[in-house]
Amino acid sequence: MIPKITSPETLGQALRAERKHKGMSQKAVGHSVGMEQHTISKIEKGNPGTELNSLFRLLAALDLELNIQPRQKPAMESTGDNW
Amino acid sequence: MIPKITSPETLGQALRAERKHKGMSQKAVGHSVGMEQHTISKIEKGNPGTELNSLFRLLAALDLELNIQPRQKPAMESTGDNW
DNA sequence: CAAAAATATACCCGTAACGACATAATGTCA
DNA sequence: TGACATTATGTCGTTACGGGTATATTTTTG
Numbered sequence: 001m002i003p004k005i006t007s008p009e010t011l012g013q014a015l016r017a018e019r020k021h022k023g024m025s026q027k028a029v030g031h032s033v034g035m036e037q038h039t040i041s042k043i044e045k046g047n048p049g050t051e052l053n054s055l056f057r058l059l060a061a062l063d064l065e066l067n068i069q070p071r072q073k074p075a076m077e078s079t080g081d082n083w
Numbered sequence: 084m085i086p087k088i089t090s091p092e093t094l095g096q097a098l099r100a101e102r103k104h105k106g107m108s109q110k111a112v113g114h115s116v117g118m119e120q121h122t123i124s125k126i127e128k129g130n131p132g133t134e135l136n137s138l139f140r141l142l143a144a145l146d147l148e149l150n151i152q153p154r155q156k157p158a159m160e161s162t163g164d165n166w
Numbered sequence: 167c168a169a170a171a172a173t174a175t176a177c178c179c180g181t182a183a184c185g186a187c188a189t190a191a192t193g194t195c196a
Numbered sequence: 197t198g199a200c201a202t203t204a205t206g207t208c209g210t211t212a213c214g215g216g217t218a219t220a221t222t223t224t225t226g
Contacts, residue, residue: 005149006142008135014151025172036215041174048136049213051183052091055135059089059151066088067150068097068142108202119185124204132183134213 004072009046011055016044018062033057087155092129094138099127101145116140 005011019029019040026040035057043050043058059065088094102112102123109123118140126133126141142148 005151007139011135011149011151018151027172034215036217037172038174038176038216039214041172042214045174047213048134048139049183049211050135051131051213052094052133052135052138053131054214056090056131063154064151065154066094067152068088068094068101068147069150071146071148110202117185119187120202121204121206122184125183128204130183132181132213134183137184 006071007046008048008050012044012046015058015062018064019044022062024062029058029061033061035061089154090129091131091133095127095129098141098145101147102127105145107145112141112144116144118144 005014019026025037026044027037029035030037030040035054039054040058043054086093086096088097102109108120109127110120112118113120113123118137122137123141126137
């Protein structure tokens with residue numbers, strides 16, 4: 001359900017989903033672009049200190065590109081809490 | 084002409100375009116989210132070491148969100164070349 | 167269930183981001 | 197042209213990334 005990407009956390013979730021969708025492991029993806037497995041792990045977990053450098057290498061590994069767009073509706077949040 | 088965003092450089096270009104489009108200065112944008120003007124400058128100039136942290140604060144300042152998508156065609160550039 | 171694979175953490179180290187502040191280099195406009 | 201605004205660049209101190217390596221924890225699969 002395509003999460004809105006507005007934070008390192010949501011970005012990490014989206015990246016993980018894409019990786020899984022391609023059936024690859026963190027190790028495989030990382031090594032394909034010279035990154036350590038633990039770095040991929042941190043990115044997917046939403047590490048806010050991740051560098052663009054790393055982000056774009058990961059995107060390359062997954063054959064993805066980025067886009068920016070106007071923020072959409074606040075869209076009532078999600079992560080499992082059923083208020 | 085929406086550049087494909089696949090590197091810190093192209094991301095920086097896109098962000099600068101958006102900021103200009105909104106008629107804001109680096110200082111104004113930065114201060115609105117607690118960032119230094121020189122940090123905005125570096126981001127727009129394509130600093131690969133920029134942290135996601137900073138990126139998302141800037142996106143928030145500009146009221147933008149991110150999206151990931153499959154890489155598009157190598158994209159033979161531009162002006163109507165019908166090849 | 168056990169064994170194997172995948173992911174999350176941890177530590178050390180070299181490097182660099184960012185805030186804070188300052189200044190130089192450009193750009194804009196009357 | 198000069199005054200002002202904007203953007204680029206610099207230093208210092210604090211903090212943390214990411215590579216490298218190792219290990220713990222979780223998930224998958226037979």
